[in-house]
Structures are given as structure tokens and as C-alpha cells.
Amino acid sequence: MPRPRRKGIYILPNLFTVAALFGGFYAIVMAMNGRFELASIGVFCAMVLDSLDGRVARMTNTQSAFGEQMDSLSDMVSFGAAPALIIYEWALKDLGKWGWIAAFVYCSCAALRLARFNTNIAVVDKRFFQGLPSPAAAGLVMGMIWVVTDLGESALTLPWMVWLAFAVTLYAGLTMVTNIPFYSFKDVNFRRTVPFIVVVAIALGLAVITIHPPIVLFAIFVIYGTSGYGVYVWKRLKGKPVSVISTSTDEPDEAGLHR
16 A cells, blocks of 8 residues: 655745745844844844745745745744834833833734735735735834944934824834725735836836945835825725725624724
8 A cells, every 4th residue: 555645845936935034033133132133134134034935936836825824923933023123122122011012012012913925815806915014014013223323222212202203113013903995015926027117227226225225214104104094094084994894704703904
């Protein structure tokens, strides 16, 4: 009788996922050693790798349930636990109880956002995210740390800087669990031909980032992190539906997600 074939995992996409997980772990270790600039870079590298694993899996037809779960766990570390711990160690610990509450709110909202994404993926309009995606939320928090660190640690001694960190942490965390629509860019097909000007625009964009990565990247995430509210208001004014739920489900427990 032939032995049952063992199930394996696809190496290529999961290598990107593990690398993204390492970026989050590296960021935590660097923050523990007071190297907050390197911690920020670690999380941003994790974002790039996280954006590639899914696309690589689709392009090579190597999607799997294991890969999806691994990606979620990696995101929870790199974009949930890591930013919460780093922002607490960097600024929020000076606020005492309020500081760790804000950090926990961010971390728990990241977990809730990922859980909702996994369970609600079949009914959400693919063009939009339901709430701020966790990598973008991490970009807001870590981008602020990178900018201030780049300006000099003395900037952190400003009396309002700690409260700014508190506000940004709560904003990023709570926005993750709202129903505000954020454009997902998932309808962009890299296999299609594009006008030459698009390639030129991409090259110019990369050039602008290299001028001063901390400020430019933080500005990008601030614009994206507030764009959802702009879309929400615009749809309300136009009388268009603001929900990103494209169909209904038969699960009564999830009825609140479809309003």
C-alpha cells in the first residue's frame, strides 16, 4: 500500500513572509538597545517584504492556506506588537498608565483588524480596505519616530512631543477598526502594459523618497492614513454608499459589519 504523500509548503512566498517577520523582530531588538532609527527602518523593510509575498504567491501560483495564516501572524508581530512596544519604549512610558494603555489599544486594534480581515475577506470590495491596514498604521507610528529621531533626540524632550506620540498611536490604532474605506491598490495589474509616463512617474517617486526618506515616507503615510476619511466624506456628500461590503452574509453575528 503506497504511503500517503506528505503535505509541504511553498518556499518562495513564505521566505518573503519570514523575512518580513524578521524585520519586525529586528525592530524590537533595536528598540530595546535604544536604536530607534534602525527599529523604524526594520519595520519599513518589513512593509516592503509584506507587500511582495502575496504578489509573488499569485504570480507563481503558490497560494496556500498555510501562507495566509503565516502572513497574518507575521503582520501581527511586525505591524501590531512591534510598533506598540517601540512607541511605548520611545515615548509613551513617560506617561505612565496612559502610555501603556495607548500602546495596548494599538496592539489590540491591530489584532482585531487582522482577524476581521481574515474572516470578512470574501465579502469586502477588493478595491478598498475596511479600516486602515496594519502596515499603514505602523507606517504612521514608526514614521513619526524616524522623523523625530532623525531631527535629534532632543526633539523628544519637547513637552508636546510625548502627547503627539500618544495621539498618533491612538489614531492609528482606532482607525484600523473603523469601517472607513482605504484604497487597496489591489486592482493595479502589473502584468498589463502601461503608458511610458507611468514608468517615469515611478522613477521620479523613488527619486523624491531618496531626498530625505524619513520625512517623505512619513508624509506619504500621513496622506494615506487620512485619505480614507476624505473618501468617506466625499461619498457621503455624493450620496454614494460608504460601506466596502460588497455582498451580505448569512452569519447573524457579523451583521454589524455590513452597515
